[in-house]
Amino acid sequence: METFYLKNVAKYHSLVNKLGPTLKPRVSTGEAGPNMVVSARIRTLSKDEGFPSAIFPRSNQENVVDIHDLYNHPRGIPILRVLSLALSFDYQVDRLFNSESTTEEIYQDLVADLVQFAWNGGIGTLFAYGQTGSGKTFTVSRLEQLVAVTLMDGSLKGEREVYMTIIDLAGNAAFDLLNERAPISILEDSFGVTQMVGAEEYQVNDKERMGELIDYATSFRRTASTLKNDSSSRSHAICRIRIRDPATYSDGLLYMIDLAGSEGARDVAVHGADRMRETREINISLSVLKDCIRGKAQVDTLTSSGSRKPGLKLPHIPFRQSALTKVLKHVFDPTSTQACKTIVIACVNPSLADVGSSKNTLRFAEMLRVLIPATNKTDLDPKAPMDWTNALLKEWIKGNSGTPILPNVLAPRESGAQLLILSSPEFEYRCQKCPGVRPEQARAFRAKLWQMHIDSQQNNEPSKETTRSKPTASAEPDTILELKSRMSSRDLDPALSKLPFKKRLRPGMVVSYVKPLERGAALGLPDDLKLAVLFCPAQAIQRTAKDPLEKVDKPGEIGHVNTGENSADNGGQYLCALLTPGQSADAYELSLWRQIVIDVDWMNVEVHLEYDAATRYYYISV
Ligand SMILES: Nc1ncnc2c1ncn2[C@@H]1O[C@H](COP(=O)(O)OP(=O)(O)OP(=O)(O)O)[C@@H](O)[C@H]1O
Structure with a gap:
């Protein structure tokens, strides 16, 4: 196939140039939730690779890309697949970074907020996903260095202690990258908390030390050569940064995850049975991860879009099915009460030779997007913040803050339920971004929202009944309330x-x-x-x-x-x-x-x- 592409580079350019700029626009059926951003990064294409770029950010629609693939028509004249299967190869994400975007831009656009969120007690998770050689390690390793600078340069408000653990997962085996890749165990204790038994955790006090630990861990990462990358990462690397607030003893967590490259069967065929098995294991864990990310986004949407009903059956999140998602239990566990935000960066190599894998990566990214349907519900309880959509919440903030707390700053996309579970430092930080708002006003405003929530729940007798019912040892719980x-x-x-x-x-x-x-x-x-x-x-x-x-x-x-x-x-x-x-x-x-x-x-x-x-x-x- 690569020979076919190489022979027809000129033909490909002429076919693509003939395409008009306006393809049928993609229509979204809702809006992205506030806790999940699915982005894509198109890597720079090196001239040595010899293939033209096949991925085109759409000029007349933000965050949409078109992939034009060349098809070896049986009559012998190559054609663009996109002409015969219109709209088959366009993809939409929440945020697209083209080949000119730098990692610093990605950091400013997406990750800086995530660091602030974890600093304020939330759980922030970043995944880089993509086929081997698409730039995941390139992206994550630079982002980790930038995170180290932000955490250590004193720009974030308040005192914190920062601890790091870096592990990698190959299949269901786990290893400590800060301890010469010593084997560790991922176990759930009898209280249901996942423990990385045997993994070391280091307190870090300056960015140089953080950088040294990151580099040290990288040198122990399991790699092997593939057709696409001379040193392909064959394991998922997880960097966990625990940010402790010594005043309250609460922890924020930041996970930065460089996933193993998804290799196609064609790539591994030359490597034999072991490699086939390894690839199968990687693909299974990526599939479980997809189900978990999607399931969590669905649960968030259902429980917070104003459409939640008591006793509602929530989607099952299979986080126990792989070591990767077990480590991230408190990101995916629907009963977790700590606010979580997730960023996915789908990395793609724009080379025409890689269109098949790029399509898979972007399809995977699209599947992770769970959109909140546009709602014009009229039966929302104006006294129950758990029920509020973002529009209702903004109205309430506008009418009740008394101080100039700006709805768009405090709750740009959150529903009432999502604002309720936001950690208090994050809530107060957002309030204080509004000019003239003092810390005590921010605290009082949060207390006002919570008081309203507690009052609304106390009037809700049936739900109280449910929550106080006798525990039973049988049958898996289906709903959050039951659990x-x-x-x-x-x-x-x-x-x-x-x-x-x-x-x-x-x-x-x-x-x-x-x-x-x-x-x-x-x-x-x-x-x-x-x-x-x-x-x-x-x-x-x-x-x-x-x-x-x-x-x-x-x-x-x-x-x-x-x-x-x-x-x-x-x-x-x-x-x-x-x-x-x-x-x-x-x-x-x-x-x-x-x-x-x-x-x-x-x-x-x-x-x-x-x-x-x-x-x-x-x-x-x-
Ligand atoms: N945006 C970019 N600009 C310049 N070079 C890049 C970019 N992204 C990746 N590269 C280069 O491409 C090569 C492969 O990148 P990298 O190792 O990050 O891929 P990967 O997705 O982590 O692969 P694997 O899954 O096999 O580990 C590296 O030589 C890297 O320097």
Whole structure:
């Protein structure tokens, strides 16, 4: 085929030049949601490749590209496929970067906001997807360096601690790229939290150090040569940046993922059976990823577009089906209450020789776009923010802020539900972007929205009934409400309650604890934090962090996890997550990332908590 293309380069140019500029415009049936941007980057075409460019950004319609493929007609005269199958090869994304766009432009347009979002406590995820040699590593590695600069140059407001972990996944096996590619395990603990067991996490304080770690990890990435790329990445590389706010102990997360190249069967045929199997595994994990990204976007759309109904059956998100999506559980888990934003960069090589793969990549990108249908609903409750579309929300902001909080700045595309789950630093940051808005006004405005939401849910008796219903051990939950109803910390076996609680410690149990003063001070914990959820025995996560560059052992550097140096018996310690007081009395928020090790001796008593889906808080039940 490549010979055919090369022989007909002149013919191809003349056919493309004859095409008029106006092809039938693409018509969107809705608008993109605020939490997902699907973009495409057309890589620069090197002259040495010898093929003309076959991908053409449409001049009269933004973010649409046409691919013109040459067809070897049986009568012997090559024709453009696009003429015989009009509209077959045009694709639309949310944001298109042409071959002149630099990675710096992509960063400014898409990624800078994602970094700010994670800095403010959200979960930001960036994927680079595309066939081998399409520029994924080129794009992600430069973006990582730019992220390092932003995180470390002091331009973001507030104090944060930054931690990095970099792993790669080949099939279902996982390896630590900051520890000489040592094998690690991706496990879900009994509390349902995914742990990268054995992976090291490093605190970083300057951009040089971050850059060194990124380069060090790259040198351990698994690569092999393909027809398209001399050193093709045959694994998914995941860089996780955890951004801790020491004032609140909450974590924002930024994932930057350079996916393995999707190779066609033609490319791997010359490499034998092992390579075929490897390619099959990569393609399966990419397919699961597509289902998860799409499923999550559908769930977001259904639960936040104003069309959510109680008991609504939500799409299944198969995040347990591959190691890649398991690591990203809290991005895809529909029960996650942390706000998430996702960016996909579909990378394509514009060469005519690659049209087949480019079409696949752009088709994949299009499939990830879940559009929010235009709605003219009239039955939305004006007192229930969960129901509000973006238009209603903007109206409310305009009429209620009292200060000049601009609707387009606070909620450019969000629905009411999406604004509610935005982290408070992000909410306040957006308010303060409006001239003249003070921090206390921003906080008060958020409280006003939340109060309205809580009031609206309290009037909604049937939903309360559902959320408080008895847990059942059988059958997978189908809806968010049903799932939340099982989020009680009570032991499912009432007979066990007769035993002293220290004899029946189990993951998921909530305990109150009193820490000896000097230990509390050493951990830097505020005095009011006295409830915690047990995860697992401390020895299950004990480790030391080895600095891969300086070869120095740094015990206990991971997060603020105390590895129990003062304890005589490690079996008497549990890794726990803290519960922090919420906005209303007796309400608590679960901070999954604020983990500490607690001695059993410090524990006082078991506390029963019930999750209330309406307010998204845990309440002490008597
Ligand atoms: N936008 C670009 N401008 C200039 N050169 C580029 C660009 N994108 C990629 N390249 C070059 O193309 C080659 C392949 O890029 P890269 O290794 O990033 O591809 P990849 O998609 O990560 O491939 P694989 O999946 O096989 O790892 C590299 O030599 C890279 O420098």
